[in-house]
Amino acid sequence: xxxxxxxxxxxxxxxxxxxxxxxxxxxxxxxxxxxxxxxxxxxxxxxxxxxxxxxxxxxxxxxxxxxxxxxxxxxxxxxxxxxxxxxxxxxxxxxxxxxxxxxxxxxxxxxxxxxxxxxxxxxxxxxxxxxxxxxxxxxxxxxxxxxxxxxxxxxxxxxxxxxxxxxxxxxxxxxxxxxxxxxxxxxxxxxxxxxxxxxxxxxxxxxxxxxxxxxxxxxxxxxxxxxxxxxxxxxxxxxxxxxxxxxxxxxxxxxxxxxxxxxxxxxxxxxxxxxxxxxxxxxxxxxxxxxxxxxxxxxxxxxxxxxxxxxxxxxxxxxxxxxxxxxxxxxxxxxxxxxxxxxxxxxxxxxxxxxxxxxxxxxxxxxxxxxxxxxxxxxxxxxxxxxxxx
Amino acid sequence: xxxxxxxxxxxxxxxxxxxxxxxxxxxxxxxxxxxxxxxxxxxxxxxxxxxxxxxxxxxxxxxxxxxxxxxxxxxxxxxxxxxxxxxxxxxxxxxxxxxxxxxxxxxxxxxxxxxxxxxxxxxxxxxxxxxxxxxxxxxxxxxxxxxxxxxxxxxxxxxxxxxxxxxxxxxxxxxxxxxxxxxxxxxxxxxxxxxxxxxxxxxxxxxxxxxxxxxxxxxxxxxxxxxxxxxxxxxxxxxxxxxxxxxxxxxxxxxxxxxxxxxxxxxxxxxxxxxxxxxxxxxxxxxxxxxxxxxxxxxxxxxxxxxxxxxxxxxxxxxxxxxxxxxxxxxxxxxxxxxxxxxxxxxxxxx
Numbered sequence: 001x002x003x004x005x006x007x008x009x010x011x012x013x014x015x016x017x018x019x020x021x022x023x024x025x026x027x028x029x030x031x032x033x034x035x036x037x038x039x040x041x042x043x044x045x046x047x048x049x050x051x052x053x054x055x056x057x058x059x060x061x062x063x064x065x066x067x068x069x070x071x072x073x074x075x076x077x078x079x080x081x082x083x084x085x086x087x088x089x090x091x092x093x094x095x096x097x098x099x100x101x102x103x104x105x106x107x108x109x110x111x112x113x114x115x116x117x118x119x120x121x122x123x124x125x126x127x128x129x130x131x132x133x134x135x136x137x138x139x140x141x142x143x144x145x146x147x148x149x150x151x152x153x154x155x156x157x158x159x160x161x162x163x164x165x166x167x168x169x170x171x172x173x174x175x176x177x178x179x180x181x182x183x184x185x186x187x188x189x190x191x192x193x194x195x196x197x198x199x200x201x202x203x204x205x206x207x208x209x210x211x212x213x214x215x216x217x218x219x220x221x222x223x224x225x226x227x228x229x230x231x232x233x234x235x236x237x238x239x240x241x242x243x244x245x246x247x248x249x250x251x252x253x254x255x256x257x258x259x260x261x262x263x264x265x266x267x268x269x270x271x272x273x274x275x276x277x278x279x280x281x282x283x284x285x286x287x288x289x290x291x292x293x294x295x296x297x298x299x300x301x302x303x304x305x306x307x308x309x310x311x312x313x314x315x316x317x318x319x320x321x322x323x324x325x326x327x328x329x330x331x332x333x334x335x336x337x338x339x340x341x342x343x344x345x346x347x348x349x350x351x352x353x354x355x356x357x358x359x360x361x362x363x364x365x366x367x368x369x370x371x372x373x374x375x376x377x378x379x380x381x382x383x384x385x386x387x388x389x390x
Numbered sequence: 391x392x393x394x395x396x397x398x399x400x401x402x403x404x405x406x407x408x409x410x411x412x413x414x415x416x417x418x419x420x421x422x423x424x425x426x427x428x429x430x431x432x433x434x435x436x437x438x439x440x441x442x443x444x445x446x447x448x449x450x451x452x453x454x455x456x457x458x459x460x461x462x463x464x465x466x467x468x469x470x471x472x473x474x475x476x477x478x479x480x481x482x483x484x485x486x487x488x489x490x491x492x493x494x495x496x497x498x499x500x501x502x503x504x505x506x507x508x509x510x511x512x513x514x515x516x517x518x519x520x521x522x523x524x525x526x527x528x529x530x531x532x533x534x535x536x537x538x539x540x541x542x543x544x545x546x547x548x549x550x551x552x553x554x555x556x557x558x559x560x561x562x563x564x565x566x567x568x569x570x571x572x573x574x575x576x577x578x579x580x581x582x583x584x585x586x587x588x589x590x591x592x593x594x595x596x597x598x599x600x601x602x603x604x605x606x607x608x609x610x611x612x613x614x615x616x617x618x619x620x621x622x623x624x625x626x627x628x629x630x631x632x633x634x635x636x637x638x639x640x641x642x643x644x645x646x647x648x649x650x651x652x653x654x655x656x657x658x659x660x661x662x663x664x665x666x667x668x669x670x671x672x673x674x675x676x677x678x679x680x681x682x683x684x685x686x687x688x689x690x691x692x693x694x695x696x697x698x699x700x701x702x703x704x705x706x707x708x709x710x711x712x713x714x715x716x717x718x719x720x721x722x723x724x725x726x727x728x729x730x731x732x733x734x735x736x737x738x739x740x741x
Binding site: 004016019024032034036040041042048053055060065067092093256359360363364367369370 | 422426440444448452719728730731
């Protein structure tokens with residue numbers, strides 16, 4: 001039961017720390033002296049773009065012990081497919097977990113792009129299939145399919161993608177997709193099929209995950225809520241004869257001492273706009289859930305610590321999900337071990353700034369993990385799953 | 391061409407790490423392993439140069455002017471490291487340290503002509519003349535005293551001679567060349583920028599004739615050195631720029647920088663002794679050899695404090711700063727994002 005630990009590569013620039021929500025890496029803020037990728041040399045732009053910094057982060061996390069990186073996808077980010085194609089040539093073993101929505105691409109095209117990337121990388125492509133957070137962002141993409149239908153479409157999308165993968169000829173008549181005589185050409189068809197990390201917290205998502213997920217991926221939530229969610233997925237999957245593994249995205253702020261870690265949060269909290277203490281656009285069940293674990297409004301950052309070291313205010317200090325771990329290296333390792341204990345098989349960890357924290361977490365936290373012993377002694381039955389199965 | 395002031399970072403030749411006891415990046419010491427149940431794809435896929443490459447890329451991304459790879463007989467070979475760092479960058483100037491005894495001057499020039507061609511002329515040399523005698527002997531060099539400077543003088547004369555003149559002939563005490571000189575396309579290139587060091591009369595005389603930049607360290611009398619060298623280089627009729635190798639530890643504010651200095655000091659075994667105070671006049675702190683394995687004297691403080699210290703040197707004519715900060719990747723980003731912008735006005739005025 002190897003545990004796969006991924007890092008996140010920010011696809012919309014980065015801050016120097018959580019202390020100030022000011023981006024200086026990438027073109028998401030004005031390019032001035034002190035900006036990176038692009039940087040300023042002798043008063044002029046140096047000709048680089050943000051992909052250069054993403055490459056630094058990819059190599060930093062690759063060499064500090066992470067198996068790969070999640071490339072998130074939102075309207076304001078760089079595109080993960082394009083980034084993966086660029087970063088493939090900058091790394092050796094690093095896997096690219098490409099976040100995308102089925103509405104972006106026709107499944108035959110997705111198969112072709114994936115197979116080519118598998119050829120370019122020696123099989124280092126992983127999917128993070130998201131079905132969309134809904135709300136205004138869905139129409140930004142030009143996607144008018146509503147929430148539950150999006151998961152039905154995701155199922156069809158993956159049926160077609162897998163159908164053409166082995167070479168065809170493949171016919172399909174669905175609600176959303178129709179193909180006739182489709183199939184990847186040799187030698188694209190001989191590539192290994194990417195592992196699927198499947199996100200979504202709603203009932204529709206969990207049903208679709210049961211059919212397709214190699215890993216069911218969730219944001220971090222308070223541990224009992226997460227365990228309950230996993231149980232629901234497990235129950236649904238067992239009923240149809242499948243057994244996905246579980247993965248969780250965890251932001252980490254780890255320091256030598258717990259005090260030093262909270263000091264970082266305290267410094268960042270001083271700059272939080274009180275008006276920004278609540279925001280729940282869209283029909284994302286995951287986001288609404290994450291907001292429900294805290295009684296808003298809050299006055300002090302420690303009120304967002306819902307259980308030891310589990311803090312729900314990361315979204316106030318940087319763009320992204322709310323929950324993460326704050327504590328000493330040892331405490332953070334212990335919480336990750338507890339997550340392994342409730343069934344987590346893979347992590348996507350992240351910290352700001354992504355480059356520096358990749359080294360820190362890789363060097364200081366990961367070597368302290370003891371999860372295997374915890375899993376062995378826990379009452380949970382071992383979870384087996386097929387790897388990259390079609 | 392270097393900007394003014396010019397900032398370089400120092401490349402570690404014996405590994406790097408987060409603290410004085412853990413220099414495990416770059417395969418000079420074993421890394422802490424991941425637990426066996428965690429997938430680790432690294433074994434066999436990475437070599438020590440991957441780490442050095444990341445430092446070079448950090449300097450390139452952070453818009454640092456250059457990098458110095460010091461001559462270190464007990465560490466990585468600097469010319470090879472420099473070649474690698476130059477290859478993967480577009481702007482970074484890389485200065486390779488070496489000793490005149492390690493190669494024939496014609497060969498050093500030939501090797502460098504290739505690097506200049508490959509990298510749009512971004513190579514520099516730091517010629518180390520004044521080695522510890524035992525180290526020199528371990529490298530096969532038994533020359534002592536002022537003779538070392540006489541040889542360095544000949545070394546640079548011959549290297550520049552074959553570089554600039556076809557049919558070059560030289561008859562010296564240490565080197566002889568008959569009808570040498572490079573041909574196109576190895577001819578006509580800019581000679582590597584030459585960095586020299588030392589405060590002895592012989593060292594300053596050599597710099598007056600051959601250095602583009604003369605590097606001091608913070609424990610030396612920089613003001614006197616600059617004055618003497620300026621007078622000598624004026625007599626030689628050629629300009630010399632002045633530089634400083636300086637360890638730094640910079641953070642958001644002074645308290646945080648000193649807290650980090652104390653943490654590293656205690657880790658390095660100083661816990662029982664208390665942290666030494668910085669010099670009240672120069673603000674220089676003498677503990678860097680212990681926490682960073684670099685020269686002892688450097689600056690600790692907020693970015694503004696460190697910038698003020700550097701301005702003190704700028705006022706005395708120093709324009710190149712070869713900074714040293716560990717761990718190099720993280721600190722290089724820090725210097726590029728936080729320290730260099732404080733000199734944006736000066737850099738703008740120089741162009």
